[in-house]
Amino acid sequence: MEKYDSFLRDLTLRLKALGAKVKGNSYYFLEAGNWGVLNIQKSRSSTSEVVSFTFNLAVSLTDLTFFLVHQKRTVKPGLRDWHWQNRIGTYLPEQKDKWWTITEQTDEHELCDEIYRAIVDLAMPQIKMRCARGYLQ
Helix, strand or coil: CHHHHHHHHHHHHHHHHCCCEEECCEEEEEECCEEEEEEEEECCCCCCCCEEEEEEEEEECHHHHHHHHCCCCCCCCCHHHCCEEEEHHHHCCCCCCCCEEECCCCCHHHHHHHHHHHHHHHHHHHHHHHHHHCCCC
16 A cells, blocks of 8 residues: 555654664664664555554563574564563553554554654653663563
8 A cells, every 4th residue: 555655664764763774564773782673563454455553662682682592782683582572552541552554544644743753752762771771671
């Protein structure tokens, strides 16, 4: 869907400006030597007319990954290397799983503004705190 692609381009530009490295549907942030990850998960029920998605937050502690699988500390972690993860909805005011939907009627730039604010104000502080302190609670 063109609107979803436009939304992703807009979000990617904004997150790259914050220092994100992009690989597939994931945005990586190196914080205090550890990796923070924002991963976009599309719903299996998404179609070419309606796309639903959410964000997974994750942290990979590089020392732990190095110790467990001898992976270089500079390598971006894969899904199996996430030591903490949660969904963005946990940190939204409703405190429940949140899925956004894009249709032909969606203003993708307005939606991008909303999601970007949630990422910057709510998700990134959770990721940065866990990366900086090197623990996962």
